[in-house]
Amino acid sequence: MTSGxxxxxGGGPSGLESARCVAELGGEVxxxxxxxxxxxxxxxxxxxxxxxxxxxxxxxxxxMAESVTGxxxxxxxxxxxxxxxxGEAGSFQVQIxxxxxxxxxxxxxxxxxxxxxxxxPGRATQYYNYYSFPDVITLTDLEKMLKExxxxxxxxxxxxxxxxxxxxxxxxxxxxxxxYCSKVCCGIxxxxxIELREQIPDxxxxxxxxxxxxxxxxxxEIYWPAQEKYxxxxxxxxxSEVLKKGDKLLIRGEDTTMSxxxxxxxxxxxxxxxxxxxxxxxxxxxxxxxxxxxxxxIESGGAGGLDPVATSRPGIFVAGAASGPSDLDDSIAxxxxxxxxxxxxxxxxxx
Amino acid sequence: xxxxxxxxxxxxxxxxxxxxxYEEKERLFLEVKNxxxxxxxxxxxxxxxxxxxxxxxxxxxxxxxxVIAQSMAREDVERVYDIITEDIWNCAQCFSCVRCPRQNNxxxxxxxLREVSLKNGLQETKDALQGYSRVIYKVMxxxxxxxxxxxxxxxxxxxxxxxTEFSANMQVWRxxxxxxxxxxxxxxxxxxxxxxxxxxYTIWFESGNMEIIKELDESLYDLLTEVMQEELEEG
Numbered sequence: 001m002t003s004g005x006x007x008x009x010g011g012g013p014s015g016l017e018s019a020r021c022v023a024e025l026g027g028e029v030x031x032x033x034x035x036x037x038x039x040x041x042x043x044x045x046x047x048x049x050x051x052x053x054x055x056x057x058x059x060x061x062x063x064m065a066e067s068v069t070g071x072x073x074x075x076x077x078x079x080x081x082x083x084x085x086x087g088e089a090g091s092f093q094v095q096i097x098x099x100x101x102x103x104x105x106x107x108x109x110x111x112x113x114x115x116x117x118x119x120x121p122g123r124a125t126q127y128y129n130y131y132s133f134p135d136v137i138t139l140t141d142l143e144k145m146l147k148e149x150x151x152x153x154x155x156x157x158x159x160x161x162x163x164x165x166x167x168x169x170x171x172x173x174x175x176x177x178x179x180y181c182s183k184v185c186c187g188i189x190x191x192x193x194i195e196l197r198e199q200i201p202d203x204x205x206x207x208x209x210x211x212x213x214x215x216x217x218x219x220x221e222i223y224w225p226a227q228e229k230y231x232x233x234x235x236x237x238x239x240s241e242v243l244k245k246g247d248k249l250l251i252r253g254e255d256t257t258m259s260x261x262x263x264x265x266x267x268x269x270x271x272x273x274x275x276x277x278x279x280x281x282x283x284x285x286x287x288x289x290x291x292x293x294x295x296x297x298i299e300s301g302g303a304g305g306l307d308p309v310a311t312s313r314p315g316i317f318v319a320g321a322a323s324g325p326s327d328l329d330d331s332i333a334x335x336x337x338x339x340x341x342x343x344x345x346x347x348x349x350x351x
Numbered sequence: 352x353x354x355x356x357x358x359x360x361x362x363x364x365x366x367x368x369x370x371x372x373y374e375e376k377e378r379l380f381l382e383v384k385n386x387x388x389x390x391x392x393x394x395x396x397x398x399x400x401x402x403x404x405x406x407x408x409x410x411x412x413x414x415x416x417x418v419i420a421q422s423m424a425r426e427d428v429e430r431v432y433d434i435i436t437e438d439i440w441n442c443a444q445c446f447s448c449v450r451c452p453r454q455n456n457x458x459x460x461x462x463x464l465r466e467v468s469l470k471n472g473l474q475e476t477k478d479a480l481q482g483y484s485r486v487i488y489k490v491m492x493x494x495x496x497x498x499x500x501x502x503x504x505x506x507x508x509x510x511x512x513x514x515t516e517f518s519a520n521m522q523v524w525r526x527x528x529x530x531x532x533x534x535x536x537x538x539x540x541x542x543x544x545x546x547x548x549x550x551x552y553t554i555w556f557e558s559g560n561m562e563i564i565k566e567l568d569e570s571l572y573d574l575l576t577e578v579m580q581e582e583l584e585e586g
Contacts, residue, residue: 258418
């Protein structure tokens with residue numbers, strides 16, 4: 001039977017924005033979220049500040065969540081997962097389990113907003129020793145410390161004075177299988193480097209990179225101020241390994257500017273881990289029978305390639321990092337489009 | 352110290368000036384960094400290489416304006432000491448490098464580095480400029496830099512292939528294009544107006560240039576001062 005409802009899977013930034021937009025356009029929404037709270041990865045991983053306007057992430061996510069939980073047209077189901085789906089555009093029957101109880105939902109369209117997960121540095125091809133040395137951490141680990149304004153060396157609780165970021169960990173690497181750029185790590189590393197220099201003014205911060213990809217306004221909002229105002233050093237060259245030297249970390253790489261091999265000691269090494277499809281994204285894509293690309297993200301673009309929220313199955317749309325590495329701005333923009341397209345597809349069936 | 356298996360460290364740049372204390376290198380570095388022009392000459396470097404691409408010296412010498420900018424930005428004190436004792440004299444000070452998209456001025460950094468090296472009387476600077484005594488003498492006393500016979504291809508490869516042609520047939524060129532030279536010969540520069548010359552002499556003294564010359568080459572300083580003061584007194 002034809003249904004006017006839109007089912008949204010995932011309560012992160014894309015799911016929340018999709019829900020809000022569908023409701024604003026007059027549609028009804030059922031939003032299902034695997035966790036017991038909304039806010040997605042920025043909330044779960046305790047993001048500190050966002051790259052645009054340096055907004056507090058918890059505050060921004062809470063605002064997005066409130067616009068959904070306070071809306072009568074949106075029903076939110078927590079601790080919920082999709083189990084199966086049948087039907088077609090305009091009349092899907094979706095079996096879910098919410099809080100351990102099986103339920104059946106009728107929906108005219110579906111928006112998949114199941115997001116990404118951070119790359120696990122245990123799989124890195126270089127020898128970074130994330131699981132061996134406590135002072136080798138990831139962007140997400142550092143983000144948590146920055147949020148509490150207490151950045152320390154996990155090994156001894158001391159304030160680090162020499163800090164290195166290593167870019168492209170888990171991205172742009174054929175050996176790992178992730179040939180793509182994760183888009184956001186350059187901006188996040190630059191943002192964190194600025195925050196480090198603010199929180200620890202006598203620190204030296206270096207960012208080792210292959211290419212800096214500070215697209216759009218990240219250039220003037222992050223990259224230039226990091227270099228010019230905060231004196232963060234950007235060094236072209238990837239680090240091949242992190243070794244232990246006394247209680248310091250020795251990093252080894254090439255200083256390509258000076259054309260020579262380089263070894264320097266650091267107090268803290270931060271791995272700029274990239275994005276991979278979340279377990280939820282892989283699972284939902286499989287059970288919905290929608291096409292994934294070779295990296296496991298949901299294939300989008302439609303027949304002409306210019307439909308960024310279309311999936312291979314009519315009536316099912318995708319928004320945010322479920323379809324590939326994406327920053328918040330792009331994810332939210334896609335969410336708005338997915339909302340509009342899902343309602344349009346329902347109305348087409350109803351007409 | 353000879354390189355042995357024990358002290359060999361491929362990860363560390365060769366310390367080319369081990370006899371100079373790190374503190375001394377750092378002092379010079381800070382003098383450059385604290386120059387009031389520094390913050391306008393160096394913002395941040397992309398390593399895009401446009402400065403090297405436009406640099407005439409980089410084509411002929413082991414010289415890179417990018418490395419100079421980046422060494423300063425990274426506060427690589429050892430490397431900057433290499434630069435202040437060597438690289439800076441390979442710059443032609445043409446400032447082609449200022450087309451930098453970040454608005455850096457590597458040539459300006461070289462200017463500051465040169466001034467600091469001169470003010471501190473570095474031996475390498477004296478050595479580097481020894482061959483230029485005649486040029487300095489001409490610039491400061493006659494108001495012109497190069498006389499035609501100085502165009503020797505071996506000394507100025509960065510001036511391009513035409514120098515060979517010019518220097519080989521200097522007399523013919525002089526006949527073809529008559530110049531208002533001081534004595535009508537090729538070993539002297541073109542004539543500078545007397546009023547201009549006296550103004551130049553005043554500038555050399557007032558701007559502290561003569562002090563730098565004194566630090567560099569005392570006999571040259573004596574020679575220049577004597578002539579200049581005499582001319583200035585005459586008015």
